[in-house]
Amino acid sequence: MIKFKLSTEDKRFHLYFPYSESFVKMIKSIPKWNYHPEKKTWSFPNEPNTIKRVLADFSNEDIRIVFKEIPKQCGLLEDFFKGARERNFSFCTTKTYYSHLRLLLTFTGKLPNNIKSKDIENFLDYQVKEKSVKSATVRSARQAFSFYFKVVRKQILNLNFPKMSGEQKLPEVLTAEETRSIFNALPNIKHKMLLLLSYSAGLRVGEVIHLKTKDIDLERNMIRVTQGKGKKDRYTILASSLINELKEYLKIREYNLLLKYSFNEMRSIEWLFPGMEKRPLHIRTAETIFNQAVAKAKIKKKVTFHSLRHAFATHLLELGTDLRMIQTLLGHASVRTTQIYTKVARSRLENIKSPLDQIQKKDPKSNT
Numbered sequence: 001m002i003k004f005k006l007s008t009e010d011k012r013f014h015l016y017f018p019y020s021e022s023f024v025k026m027i028k029s030i031p032k033w034n035y036h037p038e039k040k041t042w043s044f045p046n047e048p049n050t051i052k053r054v055l056a057d058f059s060n061e062d063i064r065i066v067f068k069e070i071p072k073q074c075g076l077l078e079d080f081f082k083g084a085r086e087r088n089f090s091f092c093t094t095k096t097y098y099s100h101l102r103l104l105l106t107f108t109g110k111l112p113n114n115i116k117s118k119d120i121e122n123f124l125d126y127q128v129k130e131k132s133v134k135s136a137t138v139r140s141a142r143q144a145f146s147f148y149f150k151v152v153r154k155q156i157l158n159l160n161f162p163k164m165s166g167e168q169k170l171p172e173v174l175t176a177e178e179t180r181s182i183f184n185a186l187p188n189i190k191h192k193m194l195l196l197l198s199y200s201a202g203l204r205v206g207e208v209i210h211l212k213t214k215d216i217d218l219e220r221n222m223i224r225v226t227q228g229k230g231k232k233d234r235y236t237i238l239a240s241s242l243i244n245e246l247k248e249y250l251k252i253r254e255y256n257l258l259l260k261y262s263f264n265e266m267r268s269i270e271w272l273f274p275g276m277e278k279r280p281l282h283i284r285t286a287e288t289i290f291n292q293a294v295a296k297a298k299i300k301k302k303v304t305f306h307s308l309r310h311a312f313a314t315h316l317l318e319l320g321t322d323l324r325m326i327q328t329l330l331g332h333a334s335v336r337t338t339q340i341y342t343k344v345a346r347s348r349l350e351n352i353k354s355p356l357d358q359i360q361k362k363d364p365k366s367n368t
Contacts, residue, residue, distance in 0.1 A: 104120065
């Protein structure tokens with residue numbers, strides 16, 4: 001086995017391996033090498049081009065690395081990013097898949113081309129048994145590994161995973177009263193409108209902060225969601241009761257922007273909820289606004305910004321809205337995803353009578 005590690009003493013990368021004439025010959029073909037007789041190692045400067053050359057020359061050998069030590073300019077996973085771009089993956093998907101691959105390479109200490117199916121199996125076992133990761137995380141990691149090693153690299157074509165039964169947790173749903181109290185806890189009209197729109201249209205936090213003023217159709221009471229999850233466009237509803245308040249917010253938004261920018265600069269800012277430096281409101285800021293409102297409303301349930309979307313779907317179902325229509329408004333690819341709300345819709349459950357009630361009702365001796 002060959003080890004390639006960064007030394008804290010001289011800040012150079014050192015190669016450790018049992019003596020081999022062929023290895024020595026390969027090393028001497030790479031510029032800027034040094035031999036250290038006391039350690040019996042060969043070293044190279046911490047320069048991306050040199051590191052990249054060493055890794056390329058020894059890529060077919062059983063070489064071990066420390067992933068975080070390798071300069072990003074070496075592009076260990078550049079083929080992954082290229083594959084993600086070609087398939088138009090969203091930023092979130094790319095980031096998630098990269099995180100799984102980074103953890104795998106850190107765990108194994110191997111280069112991508114040296115990864116075997118057994119390495120992936122051992123890593124996933126470690127994640128489940130030692131790290132106690134959730135089944136959803138395991139499924140996501142499997143998808144990342146299948147994409148990279150089967151599709152992009154075509155390296156492990158027989159990479160298959162056994163079917164796993166996922167844990168299904170029902171979402172914590174806010175009642176209509178709790179939802180109202182959250183809105184009432186916000187004196188800032190911008191913050192209040194942010195949450196009102198999210199709830200009234202069933203928007204994800206990433207969707208609402210990226211809304212532009214042109215996406216709001218006040219005449220048709222519609223909102224256009226551009227490039228939502230899965231990079232899909234869709235239309236959803238705008239509550240009629242929100243129109244006047246939204247118009248008032250738009251005036252305040254324009255006034256606040258004019259205080260910071262010139263008229264021409266202000267017109268170039270299209271975000272409905274502008275943040276710092278002409279960018280949209282940051283996702284963390286939106287989540288903080290929600291969390292603070294929940295705290296002020298003294299709600300003890302474990303809820304997140306996404307709970308407004310859960311509340312939208314559940315409340316619509318309780319009002320008798322067709323499940324397929326809710327699916328369309330939420331932008332779910334499959335109605336099976338939307339069906340989870342049938343399990344938490346209170347009115348649907350309240351209308352179901354236990355068979356015990358029927359038995360007791362027919363029993364004249366029953367005192368209950």
